[in-house]
Amino acid sequence: MIVANKNPPAKAARDSTGQPISSLFTTPARYLRSVHLERDFHDPNVLRQYVLTDSMRRPFERIIEGVRSGSTRRAWRITGDFGTGKSSFALALAHLLRSPKPVREAKELFARLKLNPPGKPFLPVLVTGRREQLVPAIAEAAGRCAAELRISDRETNGHFRNARTGDVGALLKGLSSLAEKVGGVLLVLDELGKFLEHAAAHSEHDDVYALQQLAEQASRSAATPILLLGLLHQGFQAYADPLPTEARLEWEKVAGRFEELAFDQPLPHTMALAAAALGLRTSHLPPRTLEVLRRLVRRALDCGWTQPNSSDAYAAVYPLHPTVLPVLVRFFARFGQHERSLYNFLLSHDVGALQDFSLRPATACSWYTIADFYEYVRAAFGHSLGGGSYRSYWSRLVDTIDGIPDLKDDEARVLRAVALLNVVDAEHMRADPAMIAAALWKGEEDRVAAAIDALRTRGVLFARPSGDLRLWPATSPNLHDIREDAIKALGLPEPVSRQVPHLLAAPPILARRHAIETGTLRYFDVRYVTPEVLVESAASTSADGLLLAALCETEEDRTRAVAEAKKLRLQHALVCLSSPLGILQRDLHEVRVWQWVLDHTPELAQDSYARAEASRFHANALRTLSRRLTECLPVRLASAPKASWFYRGEQIALPPQGVTAFLSRICEDAYPEAPRISHDLLNRQALSSAGAAARSRLIERMFTHAEQPDLGLDPTKAPPERSMYLSVLLRGRVHREISPGRFGIALPIENDDPLHLFPALEYMRKMLVFDPDARCSVESMLRGLSAPPFGVRAGVAVVLLAILLTAHGHEIAIYEDGTFIPRMDAAAFLRLTKAPTTFHLQWAAISGVRAAVFARLAEVFATRATTDGLLDVVTPLCVFVAQQLPEHARRTHAISEIAIRVREALTTAHDPAAMLFRDLPHACGFAPFGTQDEPDAATISGYVTALQRAIEELRAAYPLLLRRIEGMLLEQLRIAQPIHREKLAKTASGVALRATHDLALKAFALRLADHRLPSDPWLEAVGSTVIAKPPRKWLDVDEERFRVDLAGLVERYRRLQQLDALVTSDTPVAFHIGLMSLDGASREQVVELLPGQQGALTASLEEFARVLPQDRMVRLLALSKLLWDELRAPGAEVK
Helix, strand or coil: CCCCCCCHHHHHHHHCCCCEHHHHCCCCHHHHCCCCHHHHCCCCCCCCCCCCCHHHHHHHHHHHHHCCCCCCCCEEEEEECCCCCHHHHHHHHHHHHCCCCCCHHHHHHHHHHCCCCCCCCCEEEEEECCCCCHHHHHHHHHHHHHHHHCCCCHHHHHHHHHHCCCCHHHHHHHHHHHHHHHCCEEEEEECHHHHHHHHHHCHHHCHHHHHHHHHHHHHHCCCCCEEEEEEECCCHHHHHCCCCHHHHHHHHHHHCCCEEEEECCCHHHHHHHHHHHHCCCHHHCCHHHHHHHHHHHHHHHHCCCCCCCCHHHHHCCCCECCCHHHHHHHHHHHHCCCHHHHHHHHHCCCCCCHHHHCCCECCCCCCECHHHHHHHHHHHHHHHHHHCHHHCCHHHHHHHHHCCCCCCHHHHHHHHHHHHHHHHCECCECCCHHHHHHHHCCCCCCCHHHHHHHHHHCCCCEECCCCCEECCCCCCCCHHHHHHHHHHHHCCCCCHHHHHHHHCCCCCEECHHHHHHHCCCCEEEEEEECHHHCCHHHCCCCCCEEEEEECCCCHHHHHHHHHHHHHCCCCCEEEEECCCCHHHHHHHHHHHHHHHHHHCCHHHHHCHHHHHHHHHHHHHHHHHHHHHHHHHCCCCCCCCCCCEEEECCEEECCCCCCHHHHHHHHHHHHCCCCCCCCCCCCCCCCCCHHHHHHHHHHHHHHHHCCCCHHHHCCCCCCCHHHHHHHHHHHCCCCEEEEECCEEEECCCECCECCCCCHHHHHHHHHHHHCCCCCCEEHHHHHHHHHCCCCCCCHHHHHHHHHHHHHHCHHHEEEEECCEEECCCCHHHHHHHHHCHHHEEEEECCCCCHHHHHHHHHHHHHCCCCCCCCCHHHHHHHHHHHHHHCCHHHHHCCCCCHHHHHHHHHHHCCCCHHHHHHHHHHHHCCCCCCCCCCCCCHHHHHHHHHHHHHHHHHHHHHHHHHHHHHHHHHHHHHCCCCCCCHHHHHHHHHHHHHHCCCCHHHHHHHHHHHCCCCCHHHHHHHHHHHHHCCCHHHCCHHHHHHHHHHHHHHHHHHHHHHHHHHHCCCCCCCEEEEEEECCCCCEEEEEEECCCCCHHHHHHHHHHHHHHCCCCHHHHHHHHHHHHHHHCCCCCCEEC
16 A cells, blocks of 8 residues: 655655655565465566575575485475565575476576576475365365376376375375476475464374375485475474473474574675665765765764675665664564565555655755654554564653654654664664764764753653663663563463463353343353363352353363263253364463563562553453464354354254354243343342332332322332333233222233243242141242242342232231231331341131131121131231230230230230131130131130130220229329319419429329320320339339329328418418327328518527527427427317
């Protein structure tokens, strides 16, 4: 692709009068693309345009000498990195040997090589490697060549036809037959590494053994030589790394059958290629340009930039600066594809490439420097360098340069040069000031040193202790070197099957079609397992099913995995066997290398950028391993033709829709009775907080508003519970009109069940009905719903349970921690959802004589218009005792023995049926009613009557207490029935005003004075005031305590009442005097100070105080004797 030039100087060059640099080039078309053996073999210009450098002479000489008569060196392998010219070399060799009389171009090349032609033709059999069997690929190519040249016969064709099945012996016979017919065979295996990768993964094909036999056949071929040439990017050992030790030793032995040629070309070779590619006419270069070039070369040599070469060699690659070519070679070797990348740089019109630069005028100062090469690297390699920046810190370099404002041109060139040399990171190309100055000097005024000083002053450029320049001050860890240390420390790769389960998480797979059809998301856990633990790994799972991915390292592992898979017959387990995983060894090793770097490099803790880079490459390595694993173990692909699948012990073929379609089929077979509820907020295993709250509000309305349309939800609003109601209760025909104008919750009808709720609801009902006398735990019920054939999610299961309890609540007894709950409400149900293990349910069945007893009891005690179940009687009785009776009635013994026993039976009931037909009859003095007993109307009537009387007695216990309180109050106050509370209130108000120091008396008087309260609340208030305890909570002993305390209060009340009746508001002083002797006689009197007596009283007190004894006790006795005698006087009260 041609990229439009956007460089302003280039536009200026076109506008100038000087010739552009590109006018000096003569570019051959051959170098515009890479070589493909089979396609380019028929190009007549191959030999004409082949560049023979000094370093390439030796490989031609060694191979051509090997085809001479008597030589055994006829099996060769050429090893070199991408783009080092291996394919071009092989193509040129094929043309040299193809004819006994070389064409002109071949003669010229032989002449340059100073070699003689071999004298016999060689039939080129050119094979480009693929990941497939070696022998059939060679047979296919050899048969095609023979057919094109019409030199094959029936026997030869038969050999190649047999070889296409993998018969290496037939292939050797076919090649020997061709060699006899033609004179010799040149077998070129380009991309041999692809065949070796397949051989490592499929050892059963014996491709390496076939390669050994080919090499031995070539070495033994004498008069009819077979020349074998394999092209590799790396050595045999690298492809054998994933294999066991014995196999690696076998591969090394096969590698020894080949002579090796290493393509690692020196700098002069690259300069020759570049000069040939440009075709520069150096004679057109001005003398001034050549003079500047000599000065540039001299300065570059002085700084150690390059090897000694004549100026003519550098002139042939004008306008490349003498310091650029070493950088190009180093950079393309590390980050590109050697010569292929070099040609692309020289001949393409990419931004920053040489052709783009060459639009400038050809002047003495127009030199392409490493600062210009930085722009090309950024445009052409930026993405790949960013992905592999552990070797270059490229992203950090670019971000640093782009973030510096107000850069001058010279400063920008210095920064780019330093950045590029930091990327190349070669010992002989250091970014010290002298080498930077030499690399950027173009023969004019040298401003580089000043630019470096300015950048260091600004704090943009930093010098290390070694003198090298860097773009940041700290010494960053060299991840490339650390990675090499990791490779050495880890040693040989680990088996893939042992490491993958610990490194790669396997996300679950959704049964998609089943989810769409039923609304339930069912997942299958994916577990990576080794063949020996395949069966054990399927023991348990919290998911709906398992997909066991068996990791098979070798064919032996696959055989063992097949045997184990046939033993596994679980309904929820699907098994996938991988192809041999040896090809993943390199990817796995890369993951382990980066994990080692992260775990064993303390310096990363101080360098966040380097740590982030290492983490990123560890993550990239994991992604690559995961992607490559998918190729061997395609558990998530729509189709998986190479995988082996087993289900319930049988090998199966997946449907065309892939794995998820088969998982949906498993779910349909396992959960045929599952409800079909499409509600993402509800139909899940664990609800969100919002979903759980909405479900609780919905269930609360099911218990409280079932008789209302839409459960009483406002149709103008759309809370989440309304969507749940519409999706489940309304659409499922659960909440419906039971009778005209009357709504209720009922189980759906089996033939009118759009959401398929009936099977799960009927399953729960039958669990209870199966044994009515037994209790069923809610936990076991929910566990049964979650298992096949229902597979109900926890969010829905709770709603189904609420439906059952509301629809059959009158027939189901509920127990919490073993205690019977008379009525299920929203609060109790919330406790049930949080702790289902503490709740049990029981079906309350009625049959035989019990039905007759229940009918009579229902007439008396049921509160519902219709009585369909036992709880219609039990619940009102239990509610009466637990909630309606005051505590006094629940604890008093001032009732009959029958009432006490009935109360005990009701308060300790654990089983509704047992309570109604056994405990209560026994309390009433009757025998229990068994299910097989014959009905007896008299006994039933007597039992019901006795129970009714006991209930009435319990109900009357508290009102009778209030009546007794009233009686005791009237008795103590000496008031006759009926009480005139207004009159009492008037008297009590006066007492309350006088009782300023007796707080108990004051409170009592205030309660007596409150005539606005109704009678019973007034009596309760009086009782609470007297003994500081509400009568509702009185025990029998509290009633006696009330009698005693009331007597004391009333005594003080009456005295203060008398005092209040005698005195007036004008009385300054008044006393109530009371004395009692040892024989119980008492005397008392109220005295008051009359008007005008104050003076006499004061004088008498003073005189009297002088004659009283000093001893206090004697004084009190004297005063008491005087008062006792005085109280005998007329008007005194004597008792």
